[in-house]
Amino acid sequence: MAFKDDGKILIKDQTSATYEMLLRKAEREGRIGGKYRCPVCGMRYKREREATNCCKQIMR
Numbered sequence: 339m340a341f342k343d344d345g346k347i348l349i350k351d352q353t354s355a356t357y358e359m360l361l362r363k364a365e366r367e368g369r370i371g372g373k374y375r376c377p378v379c380g381m382r383y384k385r386e387r388e389a390t391n392c393c394k395q396i397m398r
Contacts, residue, residue, distance in 0.1 A: 364370045368384030375382050378393035 361370070368388075369381055372382030372384045372389075374384070374386045374389035376389045376392035378396050381389075381392055383389040383392065
């Protein structure tokens, strides 16, 4: 890792293949940028039913 010229921003040397894979999977599943949001944890889903069932145990 290195800092940008001004010394305030940290620049990562290489991307993590696992991180990128998990990020793409989350985007495909709608957990990032999905239309519906869980009222408890805020995770996003493509379907409203999935969002309402996300933290159903906690809401009881």
